[in-house]
Amino acid sequence: MxxxxxxxxxxxxxxxxxxxxxxxxxxxxxxxxxxxxxxxxxxxxxxxxxxxxxxxxxxxxxxxxxxxxxxxxxxxxxxxxxxxxxxxxxxxxxxxxxxxxxxxxxxxxxxxxxxxxxxxxxxxxxxxxxxxxxxxxxxxxxxxxxxxxxxxxxxxxxxxxxxxxxxxxxxxxxxxxxxxxxxxxxxxxxxxxxxxxxxxxxxxxxxxxxxxxxxxxxxxxxxxxxxxxxxxxxxxxxxxxxxxxxxxxxxxxxxxxxxxxxxxxxxxxxxxxxxxxxxxxxxxxxxxxxxxxxxxxxxxxxxxxxxxxxxxxxxxxxxxxxxxxxxxxxxxxxxxxxxxxxxxxxxSGPGGPVTDDYSVDIVPGAGTVQPGASATATVKTSVISGNAKTVALTVTGAPAGVTATLSPSSVTAGGTSQLTLSAAESAAPGTYPLTVTGASGSLSHSASFTLSVTSPGGGGGGAVVNGDFETGSLGPWTCESGGAVVTTPVHGGSHALAAAASASQTGECTQTLALSPNTTYKLSGWVQGNYAYLGVRGGATASVWTSSSGWSQQSTSFTTGSSGTVTVYLHGWYAQGTVHGDDISVTS
CATH class of the missing domain: 3.20.20.80 (Glycosidases)
Structure with a gap:
């Protein structure tokens, strides 16, 4: 790089x-x-x-x-x-x-x-x-x-x-x-x-x-x-x-x-x-x-x-x-x-942990599920030091209407478990942080997973959920302070995204996607404002930016890594004022 x-x-x-x-x-x-x-x-x-x-x-x-x-x-x-x-x-x-x-x-x-x-x-x-x-x-x-x-x-x-x-x-x-x-x-x-x-x-x-x-x-x-x-x-x-x-x-x-x-x-x-x-x-x-x-x-x-x-x-x-x-x-x-x-x-010193220790990771680290459907991820454990111990796995943070299960619920360090997230038709759209914890004796390690529940109708944008913001709410997008869905200015429909950059923040708004591994995608969207950045990070890195008083279409291509997980973002720049985005999509 x-x-x-x-x-x-x-x-x-x-x-x-x-x-x-x-x-x-x-x-x-x-x-x-x-x-x-x-x-x-x-x-x-x-x-x-x-x-x-x-x-x-x-x-x-x-x-x-x-x-x-x-x-x-x-x-x-x-x-x-x-x-x-x-x-x-x-x-x-x-x-x-x-x-x-x-x-x-x-x-x-x-x-x-x-x-x-x-x-x-x-x-x-x-x-x-x-x-x-x-x-x-x-x-x-x-x-x-x-x-x-x-x-x-x-x-x-x-x-x-x-x-x-x-x-x-x-x-x-x-x-x-x-x-x-x-x-x-x-x-x-x-x-x-x-x-x-x-x-x-x-x-x-x-x-x-x-x-x-x-x-x-x-x-x-x-x-x-x-x-x-x-x-x-x-x-x-x-x-x-x-x-x-x-x-x-x-x-x-x-x-x-x-x-x-x-x-x-x-x-x-x-x-x-x-x-x-x-x-x-x-x-x-x-x-x-x-x-x-x-x-x-x-x-x-x-x-x-x-x-x-x-x-x-x-x-x-x-x-x-x-x-x-x-x-x-x-x-x-x-x-x-x-x-x-x-x-x-x-x-600086001769050794690390001398106890039997392990790590817990989730691959991919984020996923999207529609009401009435399910999504999966793999919980991986690894031996860090000493001998492999039995690790009991639990998951917390699932919202109402989403059932989270682990199979198996106990592994020997070095083994894997499947995390399954099943969303009922009543599951509310939004982005939810889940935590998988692995416990063994007095040791406890955890890993985070970001779950996005889509609205029943999706919301145009290919892999992006609510990319046109026509639900009238942010979910499953998350923004820094002041970020919101607004009714003016808009590029298409009746809503758009406002990212509130200030002297102390870029106003970043993000959505994490679980895409296919090692696959090329196109990110595109309409933006306006001073130093409006549209991009992805995480499992891939790509971005474009512009300064425009009117709507300007921006696009860039990226290729996912082995996990397929990326985070799409829109943000402005310090002290440059609010930027707006609309009709944001990721397509293969």
Whole structure:
């Protein structure tokens, strides 16, 4: 997924780059130092990114913030076509003990360490990411080895985004070089991990990111951690950043399960990392990661036993610029200095849950049913840690006229149950949140399902229910404060939708649809107003927008993912006034 970003958002590529020009694989200083084995990172590690270009001391800021581990950004070449890596692509900052070596030693003396990171947005955009720049696999591998041995590190991360995702030659060279480094490390008794830091959608990797992992597997390169950049979505939607982190990671888990079918659920979660951007990211206020989000993500990361927790970047962890987005030096929100570091720091440690634990998910996460009909979904359970336990399942929240049943009502963790929702003719149209809870002893986990009950006559719009709003009421649409069905202005019939954007909200109105998986659909509708956005998110991402004083027809195509679930939305923009929509449809 592409999106513009400043150098500050050059999030993660943890992979160490580089070697001097002319350094050959298995020769020179890298090979001579190969017998020194670095201390492995803990099973769980909090390692925020550190902006290495601004003159700060990583050891000093690590001590001040309490972040014992840092991801050092970034290593790249100085010019296109070069095979020589430098910190920040600056030829005055070579890969040598003279650059950061004393800082790294000080951090290790306090029980911490560093993860050198290759790439980042600037390198990926400018052709100076080393595998894009250098055409020799051996030279790339030698560069990685030099970083490993110069700084005695146990993990390299590859931050691959923007143009580097589309450079198939660079993708292939990088993974071939990683395989050579892993063979070299094994022959010399070293433990070296590789992490890939990749952009994400709210439901998992886009095709370009997944292709990087598929190429790694085809080249025999082991990927230890896949680190998602859970910010800068640039999809035109408002976001609950903590919830979007969880859905993005769950989507990645499913993608990794397809790629590595022999791995357990616990092992798959143990391959996942997430990197947040505290405060207002580069996109703007619609993508704001709050202090409350930090607590929610921390608790979720511990419960899922993921590998890596990070954020961009350590120098932003202060409240010095309220209202400013995408700054290199502050978060843009009111916060105590080092709040996010202090919240995430306890994550670093040897283990996750030692009890028998499990997860509960529902696929798809939403569905539509007409009165007199029924709909189904699958409740999935997975073992997170320990042994599989018996999980008793219950469902709550079904409205009057809807019967919800689970078959079976008890499963062994790792098993599935079918949720059936049967609507009587008397069931009232609307959108209803249901909760499926799985209990085992003192443990209890739950998952949410959104049920839409249509009006008896439907309401034109194909898969969209009440897309013409002629029922005179919102259901099954839900809106932020002030959203309503109105009688003027209208495009067709006698009703339309008003989304009330204000200084503090976009006025978003949404409806969740359960569509066919892996199928192409067309979203269309008539909109008017300043910055009127029409789009889908969730299992697919697509949007269009316009500013128009009169009705303007807008349309876009999208393809559903494996679940088929998407959320259709209409919203305006902050302080731009109410926008209107009518005759909204989704058709195949």
């Amino acid at each position: 592409r999106r513009p970003r400043s150098a500050s958002v050059l999030l993660s590529v943890l992979a160490t780059a580089a070697a001097s020009a002319g350094l050959f694989l298995g020769a020179g200083p890298a090979a001579q130092a190969a017998t020194t084995a670095a201390t492995p990172l803990p099973a769980h590690v909090f390692a925020p990114y550190f902006e290495a270009w601004n003159g700060d001391s990583p050891a000093a800021l690590a001590q001040q913030s309490g972040a014992k581990y840092l991801t050092m950004a970034f290593i790249q070449t100085a010019t296109r076509g070069s095979c020589t890596p430098y910190w920040n692509g600056d030829s005055g900052q070579p890969i040598a003990q003279s650059e950061f070596g004393a800082d790294f030693t000080a951090m290790r003396s306090r029980g911490g360490d560093v993860i050198p990171s290759f790439g980042g947005y600037t390198a990926d955009n400018g052709g100076t990411e080393i595998a894009d720049s250098c055409t020799s696999v051996d030279s790339i591998a030698a560069a990685y080895e030099k970083v490993i041995t110069t700084y005695d590190v146990s993990r390299l991360d590859m931050d691959i985004e923007d143009n580097s995702l589309e450079n198939s030659g660079g993708v292939d060279r990088r993974n071939k070089a990683i395989k050579k480094v892993q063979d070299w490390a094994a022959a010399n008794g070293r433990s070296v991990q590789i992490s890939y830091t990749l952009p994400t959608t709210t439901s998992g990797l886009a095709d370009s990111g997944l292709a990087v992992l598929e190429n790694a597997k085809s080249n025999g390169a082991k990927v230890d951690v896949v680190n998602l950049m859970t910010f800068d979505y640039y999809d035109g939607a408002s976001h609950n950043m903590a919830q979007d982190t969880q859905t993005a990671a769950a989507g990645l888990r499913d993608q990794l399960a397809d790629l590595y079918p022999d791995r357990t659920a616990s092992q798959l979660w143990g391959m996942i990392g997430v990197t947040e951007m505290p405060g207002i990211d580069d996109y703007g206020p619609a993508e704001t990661f709050t202090t409350a989000d930090a607590t929610a993500v921390y608790n979720w990361a511990v419960s899922r036993n993921i590998n890596t927790l990070s954020f961009w970047a350590l120098q932003r962890d202060n409240g010095g610029c309220p209202g400013t987005g995408g700054s290199d030096t502050c978060s843009g929100i009111a916060q105590d200095t080092w709040y996010f570091s202090h919240t995430f720091a306890p994550f």
